[in-house]
Amino acid sequence: MTKDNSTKIVFFGTPKFAVPTLQALVTEGYHVVLVITQPDEPVGRKQVLTPTPIKVEALKLNVPVKENLWEIKNYNADLGVVVAYGKIIPQAILDLFPLGLLNIHPSLLPKYRGPSPIQSAILNGDDETGVSIIKLDEQMDHGPIISQIQVPISKDESSPTLFDKLSVLGAELMIKALPDYVAGKAKLEPQDDSKATYCEMINKEDGLIDWTNSADQIERQIRAYAPWPGSFSEFDVNHKKINIKIISAIICDPVETRNCASLPHDNQSPVGKFVIKNNQLVVQCGHGALLIEKLQPEGKKEMPAQAFINGYLK
């Protein structure tokens, strides 16, 4: 492997997704002179001030960590590597890097520019997604593509597993792409802007299930929005309304196998209500129905549907 240890790299990243890339860079012997990450934030129920995963990793690797972008001036860096940093980096900062900045984006750009590409790919039922490495330019997720790799999306893929996969693949792809790029031999393929699509920041309300949608669509939503914001709905249980998060479900379609093949999917049950059929928990949707596997009532831990039936619906 051709490495140029004289290239000084500044790494920008914040969440867990960025960690494998930082690790790989250091392990492969690249000279990471500085890590820029977001400030510690209060986290969790107890609002404990917590450093970002990247900060924790950087300290472990003995790389200096700063939150102030202007610190970069003191490091004479050549190249920037940006992985889920979480903020727009101002042009004046970009100009400090002679070799520019590379960015890992977890989609097949120009598809799914924006902040939620992984969730969007699952939500839309895509067969595949991927990871792209681009050179940052002045527009969001717009720069020329240096490298790209496809990844199939299985029928039961959920956001957490896909995050993990793409996180690791992104790191590998970066390590493969860097030598040529640093040597000035990389091909820069401009994106076809006419094919660009965009995804939005996800909000809590996006997790609210609209049971008039098709079972198909709701099932994809459940996988896409795990673990946050989750997919939830209000149900009538023993004359009380409780908010319940659906953790996983199977589409009740006679074509599908599994044990729901014999279930009556009569399209007559009330939409969005629990129905017990053959001792299984089913919710009728606008089209088709969902067999609930795991769920979580508010204030409770997640539990199998069977346990929910035994404890709540008897």
Added chain:
RNA sequence: CGCGGGGUAGAGCAGUUGGCAGCUCGGCAGGCCCAUAACCUGCAGGUCGCGGGUUCGAGUCCCGCCCCCGCAA
């Protein structure tokens, strides 16, 4: 001190004004049946989160602690 719900059998829940700790499912044994995830009979399984206190008596009331979860990113 951000707001709130909770910890009772392997799982999920009940437990009234303090008075023999219960229900559904699961497990085990037996029965019925062509057969079964159905049905019948029986059995096992509990330091009621931890530590104090009040009381003749605490799952239940009081104080302290630990843990889990929903909202709040």
